[in-house]
Amino acid sequence: MRKLNGKLLKYNIAIFISGRGSNLQSIINYSLKNKTNYNVKIVISNKQKAKGLSIAKKNGIKNYFMNFTKSRKLGNLVLNDLKKNKIKLVCLAGFMRILPDYFIKSYNGKIINIHPSLLPKYKGLNTHKRVIKNKEKFTGCTVHYVNKYLDSGRIISQKKIKINSKDTEKTIEKKVLKIEHKIYPLTINKILTNL
Ligand code: GRF
Numbered sequence: 001m002r003k004l005n006g007k008l009l010k011y012n013i014a015i016f017i018s019g020r021g022s023n024l025q026s027i028i029n030y031s032l033k034n035k036t037n038y039n040v041k042i043v044i045s046n047k048q049k050a051k052g053l054s055i056a057k058k059n060g061i062k063n064y065f066m067n068f069t070k071s072r073k074l075g076n077l078v079l080n081d082l083k084k085n086k087i088k089l090v091c092l093a094g095f096m097r098i099l100p101d102y103f104i105k106s107y108n109g110k111i112i113n114i115h116p117s118l119l120p121k122y123k124g125l126n127t128h129k130r131v132i133k134n135k136e137k138f139t140g141c142t143v144h145y146v147n148k149y150l151d152s153g154r155i156i157s158q159k160k161i162k163i164n165s166k167d168t169e170k171t172i173e174k175k176v177l178k179i180e181h182k183i184y185p186l187t188i189n190k191i192l193t194n195l
Pocket residue numbers: 017019020021022023024093094095114115116177180
């Protein structure tokens with residue numbers, strides 16, 4: 001844990017979202033606990049109506065909508081903002097766009113994502129539907145580094161759950177989301193501990 005004059009110093013992180021923001025909420029909740037080493041400093045959404053923006057607002061966290069993946073000019077504005085705010089880690093939480101190459105390079109190794117499957121299986125969308133169709137016995141979630149390929153960067157952590165015969169897409173989504181909310185904040189904390 002970093003300290004200055006006996007005071008705990010927290011690393012600033014940014015969260016990118018596109019929608020509901022339940023992972024954002026769990027990351028904020030964890031950051032408010034004792035002895036966590038990060039502080040959610042900025043929340044950026046590429047969708048204007050993302051519910052997650054109001055979660056950020058309610059928690060007094062700087063937040064804004066910017067569809068920055070479409071334009072280099074906007075992308076550079078975001079990068080400058082991240083640097084200005086000393087962001088150590090960017091966490092994608094339900095962010096539904098692939099980040100441009102220049103963006104990933106300039107934050108190299110400092111962008112992570114959570115995906116609702118046991119990667120490398122089931123990259124992309126509709127993971128739970130495909131898991132059921134293929135009669136998988138297990139599924140779960142994965143936190144991984146972001147590279148230029150979809151859901152393909154180095155795996156950092158994973159958590160597994162069992163699928164039973166009564167499970168549906170909905171029940172699996174609920175169970176997986178529950179473990180996402182546990183594993184994501186812990187993984188962020190762990191990465192920053194090792195910085
Ligand atoms: C989560 O299932 C996450 O794994 C996936 O998108 C969903 C986002 O949910 N990438 P929320 O916006 O955090 O509630």
